[in-house]
Amino acid sequence: MPATLVEHQLHMPRLRRFRIDRMSIYSKKPTVDVSFASGVFCLAGANGLGKSTFLAALNYAITGIVPDPERKFESVPEYYAYSKDFADNYFDGRVNDADREAAEVTVEFVVGSKSFALTRGIFERDSLRSLLITDSKSGDVLLNGAKLTPRHREERYASALAREAGLTSFDQFVFLQHFVFTFDERRHLLFWDQRVLEQVLYLCVGINSADAHRADTLRRDIEKADSLVRNYQWQATALTDKLKQLEEVVESDVAADRAYRLAVEHRDLLRERDAATSAVIKAQERKQDVELSFAQLTGQVATLTSEYEEAFQEYFSARQAPRSHPLVAAALDKAQCGICGAAGDDVRSAVDRKLQSNICPFCQSPVVEKAKAPEALKKIDKELAGAREKLRNAGERVQRLAAELKTFDEMALKIASRVDRFEREHSSVLNLAEVKNPTALHRTITGYREQIESLLKKKETQRERREEKKKELRQYQKDLVKQYADAEEVFLPAFRNLAQSFLGLDLDVHIDTKASGVSLILTVTDTARREQYQLSESQRFFVDIALRMALIELTSREERTACLLIDTPEGALDIAYESRAGEMFADFVLHGFNIILTANINTSRLLLNLARLCGNKHMHLSRMTSWTELSEVQTQEEHLFIEALSAIEAAMNTVPSPQKRVHA
Amino acid sequence: MLSPEATFDALLIADSIQQKLGDAAEGEIHLFAYLACLLSIFEKWPASLWLYTFAGLQNGAPFSAELHNSIASCLNSGDLVAVAIPDTLRLTSVGCEKLTFMRGLGSLSPRTRYLEAACSTLRSLPVGLIRTAMGMEPGLRPAIIARSARSLLTGAALDQLYDHFDAVSKTVGNQARHLIIPASVWLSYLFDTARKTDRMLSGTEVQHG
Numbered sequence: 001m002p003a004t005l006v007e008h009q010l011h012m013p014r015l016r017r018f019r020i021d022r023m024s025i026y027s028k029k030p031t032v033d034v035s036f037a038s039g040v041f042c043l044a045g046a047n048g049l050g051k052s053t054f055l056a057a058l059n060y061a062i063t064g065i066v067p068d069p070e071r072k073f074e075s076v077p078e079y080y081a082y083s084k085d086f087a088d089n090y091f092d093g094r095v096n097d098a099d100r101e102a103a104e105v106t107v108e109f110v111v112g113s114k115s116f117a118l119t120r121g122i123f124e125r126d127s128l129r130s131l132l133i134t135d136s137k138s139g140d141v142l143l144n145g146a147k148l149t150p151r152h153r154e155e156r157y158a159s160a161l162a163r164e165a166g167l168t169s170f171d172q173f174v175f176l177q178h179f180v181f182t183f184d185e186r187r188h189l190l191f192w193d194q195r196v197l198e199q200v201l202y203l204c205v206g207i208n209s210a211d212a213h214r215a216d217t218l219r220r221d222i223e224k225a226d227s228l229v230r231n232y233q234w235q236a237t238a239l240t241d242k243l244k245q246l247e248e249v250v251e252s253d254v255a256a257d258r259a260y261r262l263a264v265e266h267r268d269l270l271r272e273r274d275a276a277t278s279a280v281i282k283a284q285e286r287k288q289d290v291e292l293s294f295a296q297l298t299g300q301v302a303t304l305t306s307e308y309e310e311a312f313q314e315y316f317s318a319r320q321a322p323r324s325h326p327l328v329a330a331a332l333d334k335a336q337c338g339i340c341g342a343a344g345d346d347v348r349s350a351v352d353r354k355l356q357s358n359i360c361p362f363c364q365s366p367v368v369e370k371a372k373a374p375e376a377l378k379k380i381d382k383e384l385a386g387a388r389e390k391l392r393n394a395g396e397r398v399q400r401l402a403a404e405l406k407t408f409d410e411m412a413l414k415i416a417s418r419v420d421r422f423e424r425e426h427s428s429v430l431n432l433a434e435v436k437n438p439t440a441l442h443r444t445i446t447g448y449r450e451q452i453e454s455l456l457k458k459k460e461t462q463r464e465r466r467e468e469k470k471k472e473l474r475q476y477q478k479d480l481v482k483q484y485a486d487a488e489e490v491f492l493p494a495f496r497n498l499a500q501s502f503l504g505l506d507l508d509v510h511i512d513t514k515a516s517g518v519s520l521i522l523t524v525t526d527t528a529r530r531e532q533y534q535l536s537e538s539q540r541f542f543v544d545i546a547l548r549m550a551l552i553e554l555t556s557r558e559e560r561t562a563c564l565l566i567d568t569p570e571g572a573l574d575i576a577y578e579s580r581a582g583e584m585f586a587d588f589v590l591h592g593f594n595i596i597l598t599a600n601i602n603t604s605r606l607l608l609n610l611a612r613l614c615g616n617k618h619m620h621l622s623r624m625t626s627w628t629e630l631s632e633v634q635t636q637e638e639h640l641f642i643e644a645l646s647a648i649e650a651a652m653n654t655v656p657s658p659q660k661r662v663h664a
Numbered sequence: 665m666l667s668p669e670a671t672f673d674a675l676l677i678a679d680s681i682q683q684k685l686g687d688a689a690e691g692e693i694h695l696f697a698y699l700a701c702l703l704s705i706f707e708k709w710p711a712s713l714w715l716y717t718f719a720g721l722q723n724g725a726p727f728s729a730e731l732h733n734s735i736a737s738c739l740n741s742g743d744l745v746a747v748a749i750p751d752t753l754r755l756t757s758v759g760c761e762k763l764t765f766m767r768g769l770g771s772l773s774p775r776t777r778y779l780e781a782a783c784s785t786l787r788s789l790p791v792g793l794i795r796t797a798m799g800m801e802p803g804l805r806p807a808i809i810a811r812s813a814r815s816l817l818t819g820a821a822l823d824q825l826y827d828h829f830d831a832v833s834k835t836v837g838n839q840a841r842h843l844i845i846p847a848s849v850w851l852s853y854l855f856d857t858a859r860k861t862d863r864m865l866s867g868t869e870v871q872h873g
Contacts, residue, residue, distance in 0.1 A: 308668065308771065309665050309666070309668060310665075312666060312671070313665065313666050316666065316741055323758055325742055326740070326742045328742070329742030329745060329758055330745060332757060333756050333757065334745075374765060378769065381769040381770055381771050384770075384771045385770030385773075388771060
């Protein structure tokens with residue numbers, strides 16, 4: 001029943017270590033092993049090196065899924081269940097076949113009072129290769145999964161993690177991790193997806209997670225009931241139309257005549273269809289016969305061709321010696337000895353004489369003529385020429401019959417389509433014509449009426465169910481709005497400060513309840529910006545990141561250790577906004593939260609400002625350029641990467657001047 | 665394995681060119697064999713019936729590995745001799761004898777019509793013009809433009825070739841049965857296209873001879 005208002009805090013992962021084995025796209029680094037200290041972990045890489053893959057693999061290690069960008073969010077459990085298969089597709093091109101077995105990810109993180117260490121095979125659904133849960137303070141082992149089955153380990157992990165995170169189910173955790181605690185390459189924006197945002201609000205702002213689950217279920221049930229209402233109504237309307245036709249026929253003699261004429265027309269059409277179908281079958285049989293003969297002839301020609309080529313070869317080699325030998329041929333043609341260089345007609349006639357006498361002109365040995373090959377060759381040639389001619393004729397017959405079959409097919413299709421259309425248009429009358437029995441006809445009409453009544457009843461039941469659930473959901477929505485009012489004190493200033501530090505404009509957010517659900521409305525300098533196009537794409541990204549940061553601050557304000565994963569956020573911001581975005585990220589980190597960030601190596605103000613404000617203490621830069629082969633262009637311009645990385649590292653090493661903290 | 669068809673074609677073309685131009689270059693044997701193959705397609709032979717294949721080299725010349733092997737084999741067996749450098753070939757008396765024998769073989773004789781028609785174009789057109797014209801053939805043209813080798817008689821190029829031949833058939837009407845006529849009309853059309861293209865691109869005239 002309606003929500004219990006609670007002080008709602010979540011415990012999300014504080015990442016410690018992540019290891020990837022045999023991700024083939026990291027060709028120069030079979031094992032990637034990184035540790036995460038507090039603050040910003042920035043993985044800097046060039047285009048195409050696998051930055052997004054790194055974050056996807058990290059989330060896969062934690063949640064067991066990779067989100068399918070094409071999948072629409074319907075409800076939390078469905079999202080989790082239907083996203084499981086996408087990981088295979090995602091990693092398929094990133095892991096070579098030879099590495100499929102060995103490819104795995106290992107992650108270590110802390111949630112609440114427990115440390116989790118687990119390993120997942122990249123292509124193994126719903127299972128873990130290892131699991132160890134310990135007390136994060138004492139180090140005592142709470143669960144060693146060594147003796148459990150892989151599937152059992154996954155189950156134990158999921159339930160322990162959900163419990164420790166303060167959630168009702170693992171799918172809620174997965175949902176939050178992917179939709180709030182990650183801003184990945186999908187660029188999914190919360191502000192502009194009411195469906196997702198409402199569920200986020202239930203989990204982050206509102207009521208306890210069990211009630212959030214109930215609200216999610218109610219929303220889905222309402223949709224299903226709504227769909228059934230529409231479906232039953234459609235069926236009832238279709239049956240009513242049929243019923244009307246039947247009643248017209250029954251009530252009118254003219255209509256009865258018409259029914260008879262239609263029945264005759266229908267019978268003729270069916271005969272025509274049967275004839276066309278029979279013609280198709282006969283044409284198919286004829287074509288099959290000729291195709292068989294064609295196949296036999298093809299085999300025969302192939303055999304003869306092979307014999308022919310052998311005989312041809314034999315003929316050529318039989319004639320090769322000695323008259324065909326190049327030196328002898330040259331002597332005969334050019335009247336020149338290829339051995340001693342003597343020239344003149346004497347040379348030609350001397351060589352020719354020897355050959356005439358069957359003596360080798362070179363060594364004087366007697367020459368024995370080989371068997372005459374041409375006769376054998378001629379015989380096979382005759383057979384082959386005949387077989388080829390037959391094959392050609394058969395080929396033409398196959399083509400002709402294929403064309404004939406196509407014509408018959410088209411005719412049959414046309415007549416079938418006419419029959420189909422005719423039957424659809426006159427279905428009720430045709431039924432009458434077949435029945436020819438008033439009692440049966442009345443029974444049909446009664447049956448239709450009963451069906452319609454039953455459908456309308458079912459529709460009404462579903463409508464009532466929908467309204468009941470809507471009522472229940474409205475109560476949860478009310479509770480959510482109330483809870484938001486309490487949370488607003490923390491959430492709104494956090495969001496406004498973060499977003500203002502980026503946009504430099506006064507931003508406001510208020511909760512709005514409509515028939516379609518609860519959503520947050522963003523207003524910028526008093527102008528309602530409910531439509532996406534009113535902010536530039538890159539501005540929208542950062543406003544949405546600010547929303548996530550504020551939500552994280554709200555849900556983790558006691559622990560202040562949660563981690564936001566951000567994939568190459570810089571987009572198409574101008575230099576001023578880049579600088580502001582860097583400040584916004586730094587502000588979040590300097591308030592105790594963590595960011596794992598992937599970024600292109602460039603001299604963007606975002607990275608420079610972030611590095612300058614966080615310094616070595618709060619930022620770690622990891623170079624990705626040695627993980628895999630660079631492209632030709634990247635290799636040629638590698639000095640630019642080195643310069644850019646050096647600039648970022650230099651910015652990290654400068655002592656930050658006392659900075660005006662934007663975030664109050 | 666030696667291809668009887670390629671061997672026959674090589675000897676027949678070498679003999680024919682020898683009678684019209686003197687010695688034959690290997691490239692010319694490939695060129696006229698490809699033209700003969702195209703003429704068989706003009707008469708509705710499926711391309712596969714030619715029994716060996718061609719590729720377009722990046723300079724726009726047709727080339728067949730089977731023909732090349734046959735020519736090498738003929739040189740080895742003394743049916744052809746190399747009379748000049750580079751690769752000018754002449755049919756020997758032994759080669760002539762073999763050619764005469766092969767002309768009588770029923771499986772090879774249907775090709776004779778196309779090979780002779782292809783070589784007969786030399787009666788009315790200079791070899792340079794034929795070479796330039798063939799560079800505009802739908803299969804060879806892309807090889808020149810892309811400067812990379814292409815398989816010939818496949819895909820869209822073959823469709824385009826059929827379009828050309830339909831147009832040539834309509835132009836020459838009943839005279840199509842004398843293959844030399846459609847062959848010469850088509851080559852002249854291709855050469856004209858080459859000249860226009862060249863003029864458009866560089867303002868220079870295409871040379872032939």
